[in-house]
Amino acid sequence: MSDEELFDRTLREALHRQPVIELPEHFSDDVLRKIERRELIAGKVSSWLYISLLGGFLLSALVCLLAFTDSSAYSDWLNKGAYIALVAVLLVVFQVIDRKLVRKRLQPF
Amino acid sequence: MDDQELVSNVLSGHQWAFRQLIEQHKRLVAHMISRLVDDNRDREELCQDVFVKVYEKLETFGFESKLSTWIATIAYRTAVSHLRRKKRMPAEQDLDHLQLEWTEEDRSVEAADYARFVQSLIRRMPVQYRVVLTLFYMEGFSYPEIVKITNMPEGTVKNYLFRARKKLKELSEPYIGNEIPKQ
Secondary structure, three states: OOHHHHHHHHHHHHHHOOOOOOOOOOOOOOHHHHHHHHHHEEEEEEEEEEEEHHHHHHHHHHHHHHHHHOOHHHHHHHHHHHHHHHHHHHHHHHHHHHHHHHHHHOOOO | OHHHHHHHHHHHHOHHHHHHHHHHHHHHHHHHHHHOEEEEEEHHHHHHHHHHHHHHHHHHHOOOHHHHHHHHHHHHHHHHHHHOOOOOOOOOOHHHOOOOOOOOHHHHHHOOHHHHHHHHHHHHOOHHHHHHHHHHHOOOOOOOHHHHHHHHOOOHHHHHHHHHHHHHHHHHOOOOOHOOOOO
C-alpha cells in the first residue's frame, strides 16, 4: 500500500470516527409533528384568504349591481330569482375549487 | 424498497413511508449539519427543517439524481442559509494562511489518537473544506454529486479536496508521522 493510499485510508477512518449529533429516538415523530403544525397554520391562512376573496367577490358583484343596473329592473330580476341563482352557482363553484384544489393540497398524510 | 417506490408511497400519503425515508437519511443529514453548524442548540432543529423541506418539495423531485444527493443538497443549503442568517458564514478563507492552533494539552491528547487529532484539525478548517471532505470521505459521494450538492465548479471541489488532504498531511506529519499504522 502506497503512502497516499495509507493516508487516505487513515483519513477516512478518522472521519468515520468523528462524532456527529445524536438524533433522538423520537426524531421522526418530531418532524411529523412539525409538518402537521405548519400545515395547520397554512390551512388557516388559506381559509382566511379564501373567505376574503369570496367576500371581496360578492361585494364587487353587489357594487356592480347597484351601479350599473336600472333600478326599475331590480324587482323583475329579484322575482325571477336570477341573482339568487347566480350567487348559488358561484358558491357551488367555490366549494368545488376548495375541495378539489385547496383542501387536497393541504391534507397532511 | 427502492427510492422510486419509497417516494411514490410518501406522495400517496403513507406516513410509514416518510418515517422510513427519515430513518434512511437522518445520518446523512446529521453529518452535513454537524460539519457546517457548530452550535449544538441549532443542529437538531435544522435537521428537522431539512426533512420538512424534503416533505414539502418531494413532489418536485424528478429522479435526476439519487434521492440521497437531493436530500444532501437540501441539508447543505439549509445549513448555509442558517449560517448566513446568523451572519456566521465565513468569507472564502485561504487554507494556506489559516492558523491552525491548538493548546499543548489538546496536542498531547490528540496526538495519542490519530483519529481525534485529524478531527481536531478538520474542525479548524474553513467550512467549504470541511463539507467537501465530509461528502467525499464520509458519504462516498462522487465529484459530480458533490458539484450538484454544493453548486461549486468541479475544479473547485477537486482543488479543495486536494488542498485539504495536503494540509492535513502536512500538519499531522510532525506529530503523528510514523504513528500512522502501516500494513
